[in-house]
Amino acid sequence: MAVKAITEYKFPSRSRQELYGDAMLVHMWWTNNPWFCAAACFPMPKAMTWGDFWNAAVVPFFSEDPDWSDSTEFTFTLHGKSLDPKPEDTLEGLGIWHKSVIGMTSK
Amino acid sequence: MTIAPRAPRKLSMKDRYSALTRDLDWTPSYVTEDELYPYTKFEGITIHDWSKWEDPFRLTVDAYTKYQAEKDKRLYAVLDGFAQSQGHLSLTDASYLNAMKLFIQGVSPLEYQAHRHFAYLGRHLNGPGPRFASLCQSLDEIRHIQTEVHTLSNYNKYYDGFHSFPHMHDRVWYLSVPKSFFDDAVSSGPFEFLIAIGFSFEYLLTNLLFVPFMSGASFNGDLPTMTFGFSAQSDESRHMTLGLEAIKFLLEQDEKNVPIVQHWIDKWFWRGYRVTALIAQMLDYMLPRKVMSWKEAFNLYFEQQMLGGLFVDLAYYGITPPKFVEQAAEEKEILSHQVYWTLYQFSHAAAFSTSIPTDEHMEWLSANYAKFDELYRPLWEKEKRNVAAGGRHFARGLPELCTVCQIPMLFTEPGDPTTLCQRWSTFEDEHFNFCSDGCKNIFDHEPEKYVQAWLPVHQIFQGNCGGATIPDVLAWYKMTPNDGGEYLGSRDNKNWLAWHDMAEKTGGN
Numbered sequence: 001m002a003v004k005a006i007t008e009y010k011f012p013s014r015s016r017q018e019l020y021g022d023a024m025l026v027h028m029w030w031t032n033n034p035w036f037c038a039a040a041c042f043p044m045p046k047a048m049t050w051g052d053f054w055n056a057a058v059v060p061f062f063s064e065d066p067d068w069s070d071s072t073e074f075t076f077t078l079h080g081k082s083l084d085p086k087p088e089d090t091l092e093g094l095g096i097w098h099k100s101v102i103g104m105t106s107k
Numbered sequence: 108m109t110i111a112p113r114a115p116r117k118l119s120m121k122d123r124y125s126a127l128t129r130d131l132d133w134t135p136s137y138v139t140e141d142e143l144y145p146y147t148k149f150e151g152i153t154i155h156d157w158s159k160w161e162d163p164f165r166l167t168v169d170a171y172t173k174y175q176a177e178k179d180k181r182l183y184a185v186l187d188g189f190a191q192s193q194g195h196l197s198l199t200d201a202s203y204l205n206a207m208k209l210f211i212q213g214v215s216p217l218e219y220q221a222h223r224h225f226a227y228l229g230r231h232l233n234g235p236g237p238r239f240a241s242l243c244q245s246l247d248e249i250r251h252i253q254t255e256v257h258t259l260s261n262y263n264k265y266y267d268g269f270h271s272f273p274h275m276h277d278r279v280w281y282l283s284v285p286k287s288f289f290d291d292a293v294s295s296g297p298f299e300f301l302i303a304i305g306f307s308f309e310y311l312l313t314n315l316l317f318v319p320f321m322s323g324a325s326f327n328g329d330l331p332t333m334t335f336g337f338s339a340q341s342d343e344s345r346h347m348t349l350g351l352e353a354i355k356f357l358l359e360q361d362e363k364n365v366p367i368v369q370h371w372i373d374k375w376f377w378r379g380y381r382v383t384a385l386i387a388q389m390l391d392y393m394l395p396r397k398v399m400s401w402k403e404a405f406n407l408y409f410e411q412q413m414l415g416g417l418f419v420d421l422a423y424y425g426i427t428p429p430k431f432v433e434q435a436a437e438e439k440e441i442l443s444h445q446v447y448w449t450l451y452q453f454s455h456a457a458a459f460s461t462s463i464p465t466d467e468h469m470e471w472l473s474a475n476y477a478k479f480d481e482l483y484r485p486l487w488e489k490e491k492r493n494v495a496a497g498g499r500h501f502a503r504g505l506p507e508l509c510t511v512c513q514i515p516m517l518f519t520e521p522g523d524p525t526t527l528c529q530r531w532s533t534f535e536d537e538h539f540n541f542c543s544d545g546c547k548n549i550f551d552h553e554p555e556k557y558v559q560a561w562l563p564v565h566q567i568f569q570g571n572c573g574g575a576t577i578p579d580v581l582a583w584y585k586m587t588p589n590d591g592g593e594y595l596g597s598r599d600n601k602n603w604l605a606w607h608d609m610a611e612k613t614g615g616n
Contacts, residue, residue, distance in 0.1 A: 002553070004151060004296065005149065006145075013559070014559050015539075025565065027507045029507070031526070034486060035500075037449040037502075038507050040505070040506060041568075060504075061503050061504045064501075064502065064503050097538060098537070101529055
């Protein structure tokens, strides 16, 4: 069903990827840790490696949990599908897209 | 003999009302009705006879202004007395005012939006009855924001967080929730607006929105806000009547209207319900002296009064309870805890403060909510240890937002309060995230509308909110360092303790 309007109703998205230049929004959701009320949202270059993303964004955000440990192991999903990132993989190369949600589950 | 002429007979209120509305209406001669009222066809609603509108107001302008002036006199006498007697010191605690900060930032600007849009309806509806009813409601709404601002302005002299509220309303992340709700309504057609605001907001959800704030004021020593509440109550009763009349009028005019109205009820119930998430946490966490739990309020004002009463009546027209209402009913056990836990960790970017519930408060939460001890007490106990160790749980980044309600994606899966709910849709090759089935359903019906959502987190990352750091964004919000964060040790808290200490030493003089 389309919007009912008095004239043509067509406007661009206010969150489209091109508004972020070479970056895209990536959501990280710690699925089994209620300390964080929601997934975190990060603007990250598509060409950034997973290792850099992890160290520059994920660890600083989630280490706010007083129980955080650098040795905690995680499994990952991308919208429910298993994801097996290596540090040298780029975000784009891993198939991560603008505004997608990566689940991280601590073992 | 001359017979003195009879004095002119005074018209009854009903006759004067009829003269004001019906007798001042006319059939256009040099333009068509469609040219005069160009916005009442495109939504697909069919109206056969505007005169069937049963006037819910039956007021004349002189009677209306007389009643309102009397109410204003009483209110302003209370405001003067409260201000002159340092009445703010008789509140239960300065932390109570966090609820009022949220009210003036989030709710009062909606009154102004309602004033403007009901004025628009007062011009653009074809029938004279609904036009006058809309005009009266428009006047009510401008009076409401004026009296709310005057009521709460006294606190602005002594407490942080009350300043700059209209500026904040247009910018701040948690205020985009009520703002986007009303923006959504005023950018709809006139009939959808009537269902959105006149029916869903003013009838279906008004008691959940309005009563908790005013009862909270009453229970916490806030005489001015309580008096404002009484002053607005008779207006609200008329607004409820208008909302009910609007829906019955549309349903009785043509059967083809029924599915359109049903969709609007589904949509606007969920949109309004999501706004009440802010009320839920206010009731259970922000009021030092409790009125009732959110769970009780939802059960009484929505499940009993609306599902058990109104929707039984509306079934006659073929209307069913809103979609996903069962999910809302299930959420009453967990909603307030999830929302306050979120506000707690983001209050460093808010114009209100938060704090860990006291032990006594947690006992109250435990007594009222079966899942509190299992799901939420452990979080607060962990945070207590965190604070004792010198920490304070403030998030170091920004959260994922729902594209429709714009609330951080804090809600959990139906039937599983431990797993966050994630829904998404793709529209024109772009991915959009939602907090719930209700919000996804709204987007899927009108994706062209919601792709325009001004999502605060996304706008910050696009560089549209003053800068890339939290201080940059807070400056753009016009927030000061004393407006938000932790309540204990805040300037409000320190002043409160100092003023009361002084009052005790001087025997209250």
